[in-house]
Amino acid sequence: MTTTKQIVTFEQYLTYNDGTDTRYELERGELIPMSQPRGGHGEIMHFLERSFTTEIERLKLDWVARQAAVGVRVPQVGRRDTSRVPDVTVLLLSQWKNLRNREAVIELNEEPPLLIVEVVSAGTESRDHRAKRAEYNILGIPVYLLVDFLDFDQNGKAVDKRVTVLTLVEGFYDEAVYRGEEVIQIPTFSELKLTANQLINAGR
Template identity: 50%
Template sequence: MIVATKKLTFDEYLHYSDGSDTQYELVNGELIPMSLGTGKHGGIIRFLERRFEAVIEELGHPWIPLATLVGVRSPRGGRWDTSRIPDVTVLPIEQWESLANREAVIELNEAPPILVVEVVSESTKTTDYRSKRSEYAVLNIQEYWIVDPLAEVVIVCSLAEGFYDAVEFRGKNPIVSNVFPELNLTANQVLMIILSC
């Protein structure tokens, strides 16, 4: 669903407000509202943020996982700007702190996130599997997780020579992550979360 008929520049997007609490991604200059998703969608995001945080703390990595708090400016083709808001973003703490006094958007000239996760919903399926996968690869994000509760699969995309190699994990298969090799997690644990996690 497109909200504005007038295309916005990136600067206009950063200062846009319609008086609601709606979060928007900017895609080729157009505002795209981010829906709340189902309770399960939100539960998966919360679960992964907490699991990543536990591993990060245990290993002492100077990283932080953030759920829907950081935008990532995209180099998508065309003259109009694009900015994505991943469901979960893992960043160095230093980079997160550098965003304290400005819009929390990682610019094209800044280091990319370490890892991003998108949880698929019916309305985002094509974007998560195609558009974002291409955009995140161009940004050199080392790992991109596509968590798809509709197809009951977790896909870990690892960057290799500018493209993502994707591996699917289902059921009791342990998820293999280059960013989090110590993560002891199966696809079922991610996909079958309890809403009160």
Template identity: 45%
Template sequence: MNVTLQKLTFQDYLDHNDGTDVRYELVDGELIAMSLGTGKHGAIAEFLNDQFRDLIRQAQQPWTSKQMLIGVRSPRGRRWDTCRIPDVTVLMRSQWLEMSNREAVIDLSDPPPLLVVEVVSPSTRTDDYRSKRAEYGLLEIPEYWIVDPLTEEITICLLEHQFYDSVTYQGEQVLESPLFPDLALTAREIFNDLG
């Protein structure tokens, strides 16, 4: 028996409520349930979010960092819409405040976030390394981190003409982030500090 899935528009996605607490991304008009991920996945996202918030406060920047709270609408070049929910999103504080009375989604006409982080899990590996990398590049997000606990590597992608150049860090290598020049973290610290 074939099951026909009804494609959703972006507005359908924003209006969607199936009566559960399940969070969904929209990919080519289809709802994709987001799993909770492992404890390690959540701990890494929380650790990075805390690090970013500390650096933002110390540098007195007009930014904020949010963990899995913001959707990013994505141009896919196809007929149906896509909206991702990164594990961590850094954006202007004023942009976050503008969302206080509407859906927390960065739309195509909005300025892009300053940085997004995706923590890889076995089910998202291809999307994190390929699909999202292309989408985030088209959105002109200046910095995209792919944090891979499966290989204990962190790939920092920096935008150059809508495409990302990337550097991969592991072990005791200190990460270099243009957005956070005072960041003094190694890959090992991110994967080992799961408190």
């Protein structure tokens, strides 16, 4: 995945339009194209959004789950702005409604999402597992879930297929990794019983 060399502010990013359908994240002032995900990537996003929504409705919670529809602003690094667009975001219903008439980006002075999911693509391993982990930790996001589902990475190396759940405890993420038929423990949805294989093989 390549980046443009143009440096923009957060305000410019919110209204940026290059005349194409390309969507971008903002990373330290640089526009990062969000490439069209593989079918499996989209299936996992859809599966999780649907699973979370079903659980939210069952428990009658005032939450919503949204697929690639909510941005999250990250504190500046070296005076350059960062804003992420997670694959799936769970947030308060009231917060989602407040985004209806403005850019759907959660600002630094607003409550962080309850849960964020990133489905790892070829070439985004370091960004998802390292950079975003640090950023979401700083923001105080309670649970960060990563799904590594690909057979091979961009270098042709076999991927360790797994689901990683990062839970914020006293300011730091505790990490739990699930593989195969292990049931994933998601603190946000403690009664939801999904195995790692169900996520990794969603849609197959």
